[in-house]
Every structure is written in C-alpha cells, then in structure tokens.
C-alpha cells in the first residue's frame with residue numbers, strides 16, 4: 212500500500228499542482244498526508260487549501276499555519292516570513308481559515324505519527340542535530356514519525372541507541388523501527404535543489420516490515436510562483452529563493 216506524504220507546501224500552487232500530477236502517475240488513489248505549513252511565504256494560500264481539500268489530504272498544523280490564523284508565533288519570524296504571514300491573514304477566506312484551524316498538532320495514523328516540526332515540540336523545533344534527533348527518537352511511541360519544517364529531506368534512525376542520518380538519494384530506502392522521516396518541502400525546498408519534493412511511503416503488504424521511503428523531486432513552473440509572489444506585493448526574496456532552492 213502506498214501513502215503520499217507532502218510537507219511545507221507554503222501556498223505555492225504551481226509546485227503543488229506539479230507534485231499532484233507526479234502523484235497521479237506514481238501513486239494513483241493513494242492516501243495523501245501532509246505535515247503542515249500549508250500556507251505562508253507563497254501567494255496562493257486559498258488555492259492550495261482548496262487543492263488539498265479536493266484530494267482529501269489529512270494532516271497537521273505548522274508554525275506558518277498558526278501564524279496565519281493570528282497566533283503570536285509570528286513574533287519568532289524573520290522579516291520576509293512576518294510580512295507574508297500578515298498578508299496571508301488578510302487574504303485567507305473564512306473557509307480556508309476554518310480548514311486550517313481544524314488541523315491537529317499531532318496525528319497518529321497506525322504505525323506512524325505525523326507532526327510538523329518534532330515530536331516533543333510539534334510546532335517549532337528543527338530536527339537538524341544528532342542530539343535533537345536522538346531525544347525525539349527516544350520519545351517516539353510509533354515505529355515512524357513523518358515531519359517537515361526544515362524543508363530538507365532527511366531520515367534519522369536509532370542504531371544501538373545512537374541517531375544516524377541516512378543519505379537521501381533517488382533510490383527507495385528501507386525503513387527501520389524508530390525513524391524520523393522528513394518529507395522535505397513541496398513549495399520552498401532548501402537543500403539547493405529547487406525542484407518540489409514529496410515522499411512516497413510504500414508499506415509492506417505482509418506487515419512484517421515498515422516498507423520503503425522514496426523521495427521524489429518534481430520540476431514545476433517556478434516563474435509562475437514568482438510572478439504570483441510579486442503580484443501580491445510580497446518581499447522579492449521570497450520569489451528569488453525559489454530559483455536556488457534555499
């Protein structure tokens with residue numbers, strides 16, 4: 212059974228559309244889970260919410276979603292993120308707002324837990340260091356955790372009590388019990404690869420193992436996303452960074 216995991220779409224409609232086309236080719240009909248930050252930075256928050264609703268995506272709240280709903284987490288944002296969050300607050304429809312507000316911070320889906328940032332701090336903690344990965348892995352009650360927030364694909368797993376990071380390539384990687392699986396970002400990748408990222412989880416039909424994870428990268432119409440950001444009057448930096456993926 213295939214499961215599609217998307218994270219950090221960030222109101223980038225061209226990126227989401229390209230990803231959903233790739234999903235339709237590689238995992239038609241598979242359930243879609245998302246790890247939050249649906250909005251913020253990009254110029255199409257309502258369209259992205261509508262698209263995720265259309266495909267029946269199930270997921271969690273991110274720090275940018277919270278900020279767009281009026282939360283004071285916005286005080287932790289840099290200038291560009293802050294400006295985008297204020298803009299998003301203005302343009303969100305009542306329908307988008309109520310869909311976002313209903314997102315939980317933690318979601319358990321069988322053998323996997325879904326959060327935006329980390330298990331012990333679902334909204335803000337960046338899992339970028341071995342120590343942080345280890346503490347989260349020790350607290351993990353399900354075999355897997357799917358998350359995002361860093362905008363960088365990553366896989367941490369406990370081996371003999373120590374957190375190891377596995378190199379992410381294009382091939383499928385077997386998942387072991389006790390893993391933090393970061394889906395990367397659909398709408399604003401930061402690993403110097405500007406293509407949209409999404410994660411395909413192919414579960415083991417026999418139930419003996421956890422199956423494999425494959426990180427997919429998809430080219431999309433970056434100029435269209437940039438033009439929408441410019442037209443919305445959002446900071447130039449939010450458009451230009453999409454070219455370089457950082």
Ligand code: ZN
Pocket residue numbers: 219221248273275360361362
């Ligand atoms: Zn994000």
